[in-house]
Amino acid sequence: MTQQFGGVICAAVTPMHGLTIDHEAFAMHLHTLAMEGCSGVLVTGTTGEGPSIGLSERPQLVKTAVSAANGLKVLAGTGCSSLTDTITATRDAFDNGADAVVIVPPYYFRRASVDGLFNYYVAVIEQSVPADRSAMLYHIPPISGVPITVPLAQRLFDRFGDRISGVKDSGGDMAYxxxxxxxxxxxxxFVGSERVLLEGLMLGAAGCITAGANSAGAACVRVYDAWRSGHESAGDLQSKVTELRAVMESYPPGAAAYKALLRLRYGGASWDVRPPLENHGPEVLDEMVERITALDLDLLPWIAG
Structure with missing residues (x-):
């Protein structure tokens, strides 16, 4: 089987001014991610507030990402509770140039059987994924409540081969x-957090798809590159990245935490989250920066500036 993606893929935030998506700020952010060495970007994932972004808004967001990619592979989160909405979102993503889609299981009927979930994915892939493109399965049971079980992944991979380009594993269970x-x-x-990037790579993972790359893309790439080259610095770099991620996880939700930092990095007013999420205020940002600075990790040089 041919591996289509690898390395550090950023689960990107979606810049917004109030309720309006700021495509110019999004393109600017993607340029930064490419310059920092990320291999790809996930649009409308969890950190990108995908469930809060309407079907009518998604095509332009994918189009912006493709136009601004500068070498980044563009993945689009297209999973919805409705089968027909997932098919529509997936078709739209590919029509606008996405390299692949990432599909979370339908998350309302949480007791759906493996057979039911298999049939759901078969319908989506057969009706909306072109033969030369692919879909990635999204395992995030702490949020969705519906796992991509190993038997489900096995059946879908046996059925579709290369059209299943991977699993985004955000379950946080390395035994899984x-x-x-x-x-x-x-x-x-692909592990779903840079916290376990090195551990995942040592097990055989292809890389990570992580929110942490929004602010620390270069640091995540350094871990990946050090591991690939067999450099002994990989462990020390991983420890630093893990410490930074621990701070960020202290300020949920992730979208608000990373947008607060990016407001500091880029300036401007386009770093709001949509309800029901809430923005972090200046006092939270000040505390976050103070804690990051106190770690003395030298991972976010732009914070000192």
Whole structure:
């Protein structure tokens, strides 16, 4: 099987001024991610507030990402609770140039069987994924409540081969990660946090798709590159990245935390989150910056400026 993606893919925030998506700020952010060495970008994922972005807004967001990609692979989160909405969002993503889609399971009927979920994915892939493109399965049970079980991943990979380009594993359970890699050889797995990037790579993961790259893309890439080159610095770099991520996770939701930092980095007014999420105020940002600075990790040089 041919691996289509690898390295550090940023689960990008969606810049907004009030309720309006700021495409210019989004393009600027993607330029930064490309310059920092990220290999790709996930649009309308969890950190990108995908569930809060309407079907009518998604095509232009993908189009902006493709236009601004500068070498980045563009993945689009297209999973919805409605099968027909998922098919529509997936078709629209590919029509506007996405390289792949990332599909979370339908998350309202949480007791759906493996057979039911299999049928759902078969319908989406057969009706909306072109033969020369692919879909990635999105395992995030702490949020969705519906796992991509190892048997489900196995069945879909057996059915579609390269049209399943991987699993975004945001479950936080490395035993699951290991089982998936061992049971479904050839299926690329991307850990969902830079916290476990090195551990995942050592198990055989292809890389990570992570929110942390919004602010620390270069640092995440350094971990990945050090591991690939066999450099002993990989462990020390991973420890630093893990410390930084721990601070960021202290200020949920992630979209608000990363947007607060990006407001500091880029300036401007386009770093709001949509309700029901809430923005972090200046006092939270000040505390966040103070804690990051106190770590003395030298991972975010732009903070000192």
């Amino acid at each position: 990660t290991s089982a998936l890699l061992e049971t479904v050889p050839g299926l690329p797995v």
